[in-house]
Amino acid sequence: MSVREIAEKAKRAQPQIAKASTDKKNKILQKIAQELWNRRDEIIQSNLKDIENAKKNGVGSAMIDRLKLDEKRIKGMIKSVEEVASLPDPVGKIVEMNRRPNGLIVGRMRIPLGVIGVIYEARPNVTVDIAALAIKSSNAVVLRGGSEAINSNLVLTKVIKDAISSEGISPEIIGFIEDTSRERIVEMIKLEDLLELVIPRGGESLIRFVTENSRVPVLKHFKGVCHVFVDEYADLEKAFKICLNAKVQRPSVCNAMETLLVHKNIAESFLPKMSEIYKEQNVELRGCEITRRYVKWAKPATEDDWYAEYLDLILAVRVVENIDEAIEHIKKYGSSHTDAIVTENYTNAMRFINEVDSSSVMVNASTRFSDGYEYGLGAEVGISTTKLHAYGPMGLEGLTALKWVVFGDGHIRT
């Protein structure tokens, strides 16, 4: 089947899930959760094939780890589906309703977007996460997973489709592209008459390719160059904890800190001890000239380091003159993902909150909190680093639009 045919079928089936009651949608999700467990052997067997193939193809161990499904990870997928079931249904919610001077009642109602294309890579749990969010928000999807996970994805898609069918809804609302060649992506992003949105989840090159060639609007998540700024009025104990957590707790993810900015007036009391903490955790530091006065073992930072998303135990460190220079640095080198200030000073906290326009701006908290689950959205479809439609972690609400509903009594315009 061509991608266009898959998308056409999805579009034709989508009104069925749009009309389904919340109860019915939750029943489908519960059935998926149940069948993921009942069919765990089948899932794990298919996943073993993927892992075997990956090893044959010389795929690295980090990728194989992302690919792997075992009972623990299946339980994780089940938990995620159950969470989506427990969230309120966004569809049909009226977010405001006002009476106009002429008596017309005007409100806005949440509706599903329609059909959404999602392009992703090795992790097969994305198939389940996205399907669950789509079902709950009454959208159809066209999924294109990575070639490495194809056997796992085929079984997972079957589990999902069976659950949808069992509730009398067409399983075509979940379209899955079995041919993982790049041409199918090109085909997908030209379907502006069928898809409302395309979400590429993966490396920067995939996202750039999709953005530059798509006729369908794209939800962009370019990268996370997250900063923590330790202000001169920082509480040092909070600063040590936050800067350790933001860098080390899970360095491979997009909300980990990549650059540490330190106010010059606190550098002497903060940097020597902080660098010792990092040393214990094997974090490589790349510092500006002033940083290297306090941390002799830090490597010199180059201009490229300020732009870098290391996703590793490496950290760029810069001492700044004041909060203005910190904000300037973030605006110039940041990626609009997540930036935090550590300070006890009210005015500086408010300035940082108001003047830094990243998708998440934090005071005295680790950048690692920038996440749909931590914000109370349940699962997330992605983290948008551009401002249109959704900005930051995007959950069920991001998969909806607001239409205007107008109630009159024979009103005409004069």
Next chain:
Amino acid sequence: MSVREIAEKAKRAQPQIAKASTDKKNKILQKIAQELWNRRDEIIQSNLKDIENAKKNGVGSAMIDRLKLDEKRIKGMIKSVEEVASLPDPVGKIVEMNRRPNGLIVGRMRIPLGVIGVIYEARPNVTVDIAALAIKSSNAVVLRGGSEAINSNLVLTKVIKDAISSEGISPEIIGFIEDTSRERIVEMIKLEDLLELVIPRGGESLIRFVTENSRVPVLKHFKGVCHVFVDEYADLEKAFKICLNAKVQRPSVCNAMETLLVHKNIAESFLPKMSEIYKEQNVELRGCEITRRYVKWAKPATEDDWYAEYLDLILAVRVVENIDEAIEHIKKYGSSHTDAIVTENYTNAMRFINEVDSSSVMVNASTRFSDGYEYGLGAEVGISTTKLHAYGPMGLEGLTALKWVVFGDGHIRT
């Protein structure tokens, strides 16, 4: 100056208007309103040059009417600017704020988008409307008006820039492209590193050209093929009034009705009288076979008529079997702009509201109400007929994004 340079200057200046207080922004708007009146002779003189050139170039009278500025129209522009001044400032508003189980306080704050490109045609008042909305929402804009209005636009832009300067803000937040050749549009829509959004306001071919070639997200307003469905349970008096108003009150605009759908059970009592009303107003009817049984003088409708946006005193009329066929028709031929049902039946009203996913869905009201001003948004930037970011009339809120703000007390993730 190249379009890139204009946009770069706008981007560099935008933080000034982002930081400006609501009072300061309103002062700028009041100053614009005042100077539009003080400098009305200068404005009208420059407009006369445009009109002279248009006449020389054999431009039609409808276009010349759109182009024309006189004291009455200047008063209209002033009223529009004053209305924007009177609206609440969207920037800095926190739309929700929740305490998470771990004590983190997580909210969402409205922020300006940044720099927005607007491409428009003959009407010079758009220059003033867009500038006012941009200033109030703390955005910078790059404007590209039509060549016909270039002299008027240059003076209007000068009035706006002078008012901005007089409050100590850089006038570069309003960028204006003086060269009206098509190449400058191509240049603008490739500036994905500087512009957050492009809004083409004009004919369908302009919008298609921009959509297909833009790397910047586009707010699309394709066309308005609006329907009124007269249900079998319609109150006939309301139906006559609404169907007259929706077609005749201002046929040249996008929220005028283009197709009338009539339930077969009410056709006999509704169509003969309704057609007489239309006849008096010189409305040409193009009907389906059944329609023509009741209205002998109606021309036969072809398949193309169901897709047509006439913007004129022409109306396509179709008798349908039931509400399902009406909804199907709207989904197939409609443009997601505005559709209305006339009915006294509760269940049919709710079905129409829930199942028709156009940007405005109405019960017992004329489609002509679909408009930012009528909905209480003040002026509008445009009417989006695609669901992403904004759907339907788009006012100040549509020019903003929501960033996440997080307040912690040394919180780290475990």
